[in-house]
Amino acid sequence: MGDFDFKKNKVLYYFNKLIEYITNLILKVLNKLFSKRLPIEKLEKSRILSNTLGLLIFNFIGGFLLIVTNVKLANVLGAAVFGLYSYYLAIGEVGQNFVRYGRHKTMVRDLVQKPEKSNELITNTIALAALNLVIYVVVVLAFRKPLDVDVSFVTLCLLIAPCLIALDFQPVYESLKLMSWHSIYLVLQKLLFLAFIWAFIFFGKISLPIISVLLFLSWIVILIPQYIEITNHYKLSWKSVNFASLKYLYKDNFFIALSCMVGVAWGPYIRLILKNTVDAAAVGIYSAGLQLFLVSTFILHQVGRVGNPMMAEIGKEDCPVTKRRKTVRNYSLIMLASAIPFALPLCIIPHQITKWLFSAEYAPLGETLPLFALYIVSLAIGIVFAQFLISLRKDRLYFTIYTSGAILTVILGLLIIPPMGVMGAVITLCVPHSIACILYGVFSIRYLK
Numbered sequence: 001m002g003d004f005d006f007k008k009n010k011v012l013y014y015f016n017k018l019i020e021y022i023t024n025l026i027l028k029v030l031n032k033l034f035s036k037r038l039p040i041e042k043l044e045k046s047r048i049l050s051n052t053l054g055l056l057i058f059n060f061i062g063g064f065l066l067i068v069t070n071v072k073l074a075n076v077l078g079a080a081v082f083g084l085y086s087y088y089l090a091i092g093e094v095g096q097n098f099v100r101y102g103r104h105k106t107m108v109r110d111l112v113q114k115p116e117k118s119n120e121l122i123t124n125t126i127a128l129a130a131l132n133l134v135i136y137v138v139v140v141l142a143f144r145k146p147l148d149v150d151v152s153f154v155t156l157c158l159l160i161a162p163c164l165i166a167l168d169f170q171p172v173y174e175s176l177k178l179m180s181w182h183s184i185y186l187v188l189q190k191l192l193f194l195a196f197i198w199a200f201i202f203f204g205k206i207s208l209p210i211i212s213v214l215l216f217l218s219w220i221v222i223l224i225p226q227y228i229e230i231t232n233h234y235k236l237s238w239k240s241v242n243f244a245s246l247k248y249l250y251k252d253n254f255f256i257a258l259s260c261m262v263g264v265a266w267g268p269y270i271r272l273i274l275k276n277t278v279d280a281a282a283v284g285i286y287s288a289g290l291q292l293f294l295v296s297t298f299i300l301h302q303v304g305r306v307g308n309p310m311m312a313e314i315g316k317e318d319c320p321v322t323k324r325r326k327t328v329r330n331y332s333l334i335m336l337a338s339a340i341p342f343a344l345p346l347c348i349i350p351h352q353i354t355k356w357l358f359s360a361e362y363a364p365l366g367e368t369l370p371l372f373a374l375y376i377v378s379l380a381i382g383i384v385f386a387q388f389l390i391s392l393r394k395d396r397l398y399f400t401i402y403t404s405g406a407i408l409t410v411i412l413g414l415l416i417i418p419p420m421g422v423m424g425a426v427i428t429l430c431v432p433h434s435i436a437c438i439l440y441g442v443f444s445i446r447y448l449k
Contacts, residue, residue, distance in 0.1 A: 009225065011184075066190050074291070087280070088159055095162065106390065169230045175312075256399065292372065296343065299342070307335075311384075311390075315393070344373070351366035353366075381440075381441055382436065
């Protein structure tokens, strides 16, 4: 297979060089301040720091701009139209979970623990995702009336666009410990999409059809170079795609995939209930609050991507329990340190944050932000221990906890969203998943003894 050839992709190569330069500057500062306390020499040789900085810097730029743009769209389009936009994306997120079939959670584990099967794993995973995408589109078209979907070219673009991320090579880059390299693709997709969005906003011509087409095309443009790069690096032979391997992936990944599908209860399901029992404006207000929540979870998931390969390593049968404990402890502290700076402002000044960012029709958000803050802290711990259980191949235990939380979400949503509206939606999102995150940790303790 050989070493990864960075220089073939000139654009990403120079972005990556920029990250290395920033990393060296930070290390020099650390060396001057803490030379007697920190193992600077080891840090300089570690790819972990470079990956972490790459993920945080590049994804923060893209994520921050996306959230700012969504806040702007919420105010420009109004709560009703923004709610319709969020509703279509919610259906797309359901499709995304189906298309992925849980491989974003297990593929890194498989590639790290079974490197000799990389070609077969990668090609058949992509084939599985492509097949699932076709099935998803057929189902949406078949149930367009119950889903209240106006089928047109622009609507299909908006419904399919969230699924395209399931066709990229994120788990492959993570298994190669090239998270920062892959993060450049993600930030370029966001910058491409947002540049055109702001151009249309500036000229006062933004609309839902324009947004949907731009989102779809931005993903297509970014997927093509990834396919070329990974195919050349692994010398992939797409002839290795076969029915037996696909059948194995469907069977082996069933519980993780099912948990991901059930997990739509924590995202799209809530917006579907709001849309059908309250109104589109309520969906818009709730979705606007999610933008603030996504600022923190965005950081958590980027740090979690760096931690995922490490958790796959300690999931090997011959890994000493002392190493497992140390890795989980340090990883948990890092995640908490990443979460608290975002959770505190939402607890302390929720109403001020709402007034600063949104128009008057979004005022109810102020009451919900403290709940989001508590959810952020529990999610930080949940990411660590969910990865730990999956790395140990405790898929059924993970599925049981995850599904139980999702079932509780479904029940709560039906009971409290109709009478409580946006507040009921936030409670439905935060409480059950927080309980599930805590349970991941409780059940993981036995494997750390």
